[in-house]
Amino acid sequence: MEVTITINGEEVSRDVEPRQLLVHFIRDTPGLTGTHWGCDTSNCGACVVLMDGKPIKSCTTLAAMCVGHEIRTVESLEQNGRLDATQLGFHEKHGLHCGFCTPGMLMTARALLDHNPNPTEQDIRTAISGQICRCTGYQNIVSAIRWAAEHEAAMKQEA
Amino acid sequence: MQTPAPFDYERATSVEGAIASLAEHGPDARLIAGGHSLLPMMKLRLATPEFLIDINDLEELSYIEESVTEIRIGALTRHAELLESELLARRFPVFRDAEEVIADPVVRNRGTIGGSLCQADAAEDLSAVCAALRAQVVIRGPSGERTVGMDGFYIGPFTTAVGADEMLTEVRLPLRQGAGSAHEKVERRAGDFAIAAVSAAVWMQGGTIADAGIALGALGPTTIIASRAEEHLRGKAPSDELFAQAGEIAKEDCNPLPDGRGPADYKRHLAGVLTVRALRRAAARALQQEAH
């Protein structure tokens, strides 16, 4: 069946089987291999993208279910050569090692800050509790997201 | 990653249409909403429906509304919405307790109350919540609508009263005075299914417990309504001793199966502990409400 999904603001159309998972639909789109997968049972969160602004596990969603919705992936964070505050925060605070969980973490961070610009450490740990990182022990991911929140607040002040 | 077997797919545009499709395609057709119970099973090829009817467009089934006598929740309401609802938190804080420990925040953006109840996994938290609150569910089929109480909803493991060509459309929670409710869960790790869980609701009147609802999750092949424990509480004043007795009865009346999460004796022990904890908090909340 023909499926058309808006990904990062652009319409992507492809003929796929109904069983094609969103994560594969995304990854088969040129330039969009930033969204990863790491398990079979919806536990690891390496596949997290935003659907209509909310984090979802793209391995547990059919591509067909996303027709008529807006999908945002990690590739959408950098705009016109400017990195998103979340991306800057992960770099500043060493919030990544191997980078495999990072795109999913960034998308959840972005959605969290859009919803709650001043999250506490507990808010952050809860927000990422559905996503596994094997490398960082989470501490620097939490610092990175806090950094991004403060950075965005400061930018707003200046503006 | 594991991938599902092939199937056909259509998007429902109305409840009637979805039901008609179910009837047309027979037992190999399944409804899919959030899909976070069904799709993982399909990827592991433990479920192989041949036809999926996607009901995510049925926005008319997504609501939390209050009337004088009840709160009505549409079957397509997402866990995240149930968690954030201030109305539910005020009336039935057991919902927020449970939602905080159901799956994880990302899964909660997709999973629905209808899907959770119909999955009929004894370890699923909302089943216990709804059972404790004496919910009625509305089931629609080709011949119309009917309501079923939670005590008649679970027929067996992973089996509900919803027929093959029917759809659960609404959950109704009766509103009564003096309500307090709470959910307690022990899990091996955040986001895991319960090793054991208990939802408790009390309705206080003049300092005594007029009615109580106690439902046990993950403590038997289906969600268990601990009716003997409920009966024991009626007409009595809340006290630690009373709750401890209720806990003992819950322990006797549960039927835990040993599995990877724990052996039967530990689960039975938790039945007692969590019943006491849930009742304590439910009663405290009921008294707080009264004070307001």
Next chain:
Amino acid sequence: MATIETTATADRPIGFGRLKRKEDARFIRGKGTYLDDIRLPGMVHGAMLRSPYAHAKILSIDTSRALAHPGVAAVVTAKDLETLGLAWMPTISYDTQAVLAGDKVRFQGQEVAFVIAVDEYTARDALALIDVEYEPLPAVVNARKALDPDAPLIRDDKEGQTDNLASPLWEAGDEAATDKAFAEADTIVTRDIIYPRCHPAPLETCGMIADFNPKTGQLDIYNGNQAPNAHRTVYAHVAGLAEHMIRIRCNDIGGGFGNKVPVYPGYVCAIAGSIVAGVPVKWIEDRSENLMSTGFARDYVMHAEMCSKDGKITGLRVDVIADHGAFDSTAQPTKFPAGFFHIVCGSYDLEAAHVKVKAVYTNKAPGGVAYRCSFRITEAVYLVERMVDALALEMKVDPAQLRMRSFIGPEQFPYETTTGWTYDSGNYAATMREAMRIAGYDELRNEQAERRGRGELMGIGVSFFTEGVGAGPRKHMDILGLAMNDGADLRVHPSGKAMVSISAQTQGQGHETTFAQIVAEELGIPPEDVQVRHGDTDRTPYGLGTYGSRSTPVSGAAVAVVSRKVRDKARLIAATMLETRAEDLAWEKGRWYVKGDPEKGAMIEDIAAYAYSGDPMPEGLEGGLDAQVIYDPPNLTYPCGAYICVVDVDPDTAAVKVRRFIAVDDCGVRINPMIVEGQIHGGLAEGIGIALMEVITFDEEGNCLNGSFMDYLIPTALECPDFELGETVTPCPHHPLGAKGVGESPNVGSPPAIVNAVIDALHETHGVTHLDMPCTPARVWAAMQGRPEPPQ
């Protein structure tokens, strides 16, 4: 006059310091190149059919229905591989492992047939169409039962194998001296301690793209593996291909932790498939395959006794049954069948120790050495640190105090242990005191007593570890006959920018940053001007790769040494440029200058430009500014650490929460403290997982009960506290930078600290004296009822 030091800042050090990572740029944009991101023209996909039985004869395999399925190109079985001589492959432990099962399957999940199809969905559909007839056999999954006379024989494929012994008894230490120490002891404790099977489970599963070009005979391999050069040598040997025609590229790897060290059957099938079909074949396992068939970790069944005299630990006896699974594929140096387990003598000035290890086959996945284990040091430290606590309980002394009294003293280094190790340096008491200071140890004990009075169960657990990393000297160790040496090539370009090629293989450890920092420290070239090349066997020197925390001790040393070689050459060139003698020059970072006349000097980039120009070079010296080194470490390096864990156990539900974790690590000189701290955070989280929730178990029939992330539970951000880190620094005397390696230390030291804490919480009130991991709520509750059970 500008010097390097005036342009360096804390944020942008030229050399060691908290430099932010260069590799972040692509990862934060989602532009990493992991295995599944690579698409080659004409590429097809493989999927593996696996055995549902732990032990069964294969009566027949019918692939006809699968072959008839549209989109399926081939279905490979053991018979097909036999004609290529690939049905069995050698393992690192000098055993053999079936690539595809022919006669029997020997563990649930074992590889039986390999499908090659047009895409991944089709390949998986075809798996269901392969008909295998099995005759189930009884299985043995308990290491203690594997040597029972009536246990089923697993390796009947091996000539002369009559039982399930995988590796004969191996001993270290001195039995007679140990007997004497025990005879003279005033306190003796005995424990049976299991380190259960767990799994490194990196977030990216294992996989490979094999691309054989039949016209040129070139085999291009894309594969996330931790030792690409060694793998190339193995494939040349196994597949009978010319080594110079094999190229392995690792690109970005989503975590290794030892899981990506072995050669897996899926790799061999992908290679065989590509050779036969002449197109690229991609195979990537799913998570169940990863958990059920790839290199697991630990599974040591240990019996130990420890003794003390006059308040000091004096002796240790350990007897181990190592469960290696169905094939012996553990990765460790040749002469060390139990890896470095004999470092179990620990951080204490023992009189004697005696260690015995034998390994058995069971109907479980093969492996054992993985998951940041430093070649079994995780098992050793867990054992000794649990025993020290057991002894402290018996002696009724504080566990931290018993350690302080028994430590090797700083004046005793280099220290030769009773089991043959020579520890390089350390000040254990200082490290321990620092941890106790950060933790507020005395206040914690007071708080514990107070809470106990209120019926609350708070536990404080201590562990201290010494581990040996950076294997290893050629004269002592090799893997499959290959020396554990690593190379570094450094080239400074005419512009003064540089490239260093290394044989270490990052899987997230930050090599592109830290190795650039080493060059920067030695030569004064800013790290952003140093490119680190790795992960391509055609373009990097030979070496044995990254595991056992060896990147800094071995490759780091190689880079330091090669940088100094370049610096020495630069000195000679500078002398010519400055028309003076080499011995009249002194070095400050980035420049050689005349000792009596500091204004007169030559910056490294000017020396580089000169080296490539037509101007005369010093007598006997070739042009250019580069050097090569293969580094042979003189010894391992010995980082140490003191860890303190605070837990709260719910008295009714028995759920354990880690409230605080204090980790003071001594890994010598730290090249990039930010990266070191990150490594420690990650390892501590893994330790929490192992101690509280991660385990691979089997039922009586050999069915794996933890074959997905629903039941192989990994800690989330909610289970991990904010880690409190500290440091002491005792440089390594033999390492060019004084650095020691740290990647595995947190995984080595944390599980005993956590388990010691849980037992500490429960000992006084519930009499618990031992509990095996994982300390899940159910298992802790059983212990509280007086019935602690082993994990299986």
